[in-house]
Amino acid sequence: MRTDTTFKRAFNEMIDVLRALDLGAELPSENVLRAQLGVSRTTVRKVLASISARGVIVSEAHRRIIREHPQQIERFPKEQTLASSEQVETSFMEWMLRDNACPGTEINEAELARKFGVATTIVREFLNRFQKYGLIEKRQNAGWVFKGFTANFALELFEIREMFEMRSARLFATLPDGSPIWKQVSAMRAAHLELLADIDARFQDFSELDSRFHRLIAAVAPNRFIESFQDVIAIVFHYHYQWNKRDERTRNEVAIREHLALIDALESRNLASIDQACRAHLTSARETLLRSIA
Amino acid sequence: MRTDTTFKRAFNEMIDVLRALDLGAELPSENVLRAQLGVSRTTVRKVLASISARGVIVSEAHRRIIREHPQQIERFPKEQTLASSEQVETSFMEWMLRDNACPGTEINEAELARKFGVATTIVREFLNRFQKYGLIEKRQNAGWVFKGFTANFALELFEIREMFEMRSARLFATLPDGSPIWKQVSAMRAAHLELLADIDARFQDFSELDSRFHRLIAAVAPNRFIESFQDVIAIVFHYHYQWNKRDERTRNEVAIREHLALIDALESRNLASIDQACRAHLTSARETLLRSIA
């Protein structure tokens, strides 16, 4: 049976929506809420019914009134708001990084499904999607093989990354002054400086900023294949560094400074500087990853 | 229920194996046959049992003897030797290219499953794998959208293709004389000349040769992400050109000559010539594809 994670997520969000409204106010229409929460009206109605049953709102003649602010209502815990297909990703990455890092390990769909507590269909679907990350390989009529989080993997990854990133960065040199991208670049610098100022407390926020930074650079000339490859990079860094915490703070601080240098170079529109800053960052990122694998 | 396409394929292949043996000869062991046919011993035994039931071979005390050459035995038709998951690819590409080429078309899993006569699971799995080709996109809790076989698609595809191909081709300039790749390059030239000599009759064989040629060039320095991208190129060319036959013969002849020029350039080890030949071919291939889309 399908899980009701969409409902639970919408329910949690609806609590926030209600909190922002005054007592006695009329709720927005189902259609407005639908757009706001990003779900179907069917789900909105289900959430409203559920909240109504708890007495937080009352329906009267085609309108809904807020009776009390939902302070007491408990939110659904985060795990219950993730579809099984999403949970499997986390389970799998943990299995991979913690338990069975060794290359050549055979992956057994049935066993994983049992271990993760989901149907085999889900595991299968996940593995199919996960294939693009280059870490597993399918063998006809047999299971999958884990190819290993190896130095080779990192080198192949960075070879592509370098091609793509240099290509995008270089395009900034000819980007017209009026492009809206420059605004985003400048906002990106601010975000980096902000994080740098508070690096001791917030160094763990870097992973997400890193991904946003590289996606912004790639966005200078959209290419679906490059965008898809960003997913590969993002997942690798997200999980690998989550698992390997050595020198995390220093590592991130260095990367932030390299990003800032690259931003300066981009804004200078000087091709040589761009090349240099970009390559410097990629080389350093590669070395860091390689060191953490060895 | 799972289809028995593996059995049928093995059965067809076994017929060839038996034909190559003398009457009265003893069959190789199950294990040897298993390796030869590339299936499990379970399937080999099933095939042997089936052929045995038709009286072509007799089992006596731990050995199997060929009694007659299987001229009469009918092979299973090709369609029955393809797993549903493989058939779906063809069905889908035909649906896409013939019926619904327009961008933005919504793809309905259930409807496709009905149309193709397979379970929804299979269609779903296919779409998940097919996502990497950049032609479809998934929307949360809703179906998929066909993004269209558009000029933009072709341009993005070729931007990546050019980066990858130039990278590989350039590496040939520093490839040591002793590398086994040179033998394959020379064999590749022979294959091209052979096809060229008989181009009027065999121009349809080019698609496969093309794919092998570009994979060989990439093989100079293996990179899983580049290899994976070759699949994208291969499928696009295979199906798109199968559907668009305009000027097929001329188009292929031109490409063969460009390939030959590139082979010469590679063997010259001259970087400038390699760059030039490689770029010339890619430009021409891109123009051809764009023209056929417009």
Add this chain to the structure above:
DNA sequence: CGTATGTTTCTTATGTATAAAAAACTGGGG
């Protein structure tokens, strides 16, 4: 009439079932 809610229908997400295929186990002969 247009917008909002109530109702019905269709589709997707995910579990379960099962034949086909693979792999593991077994006893026997050279």
Add this chain to the structure above:
DNA sequence: CCCCAGTTTTTTATACATAAGAAACATACG
């Protein structure tokens, strides 16, 4: 002992079932 064929156990490929969610349709109210 190694290899071989017979047997049993596991796993995969695929079909099918169903609740959740989306979309389409219908009705009512201002």
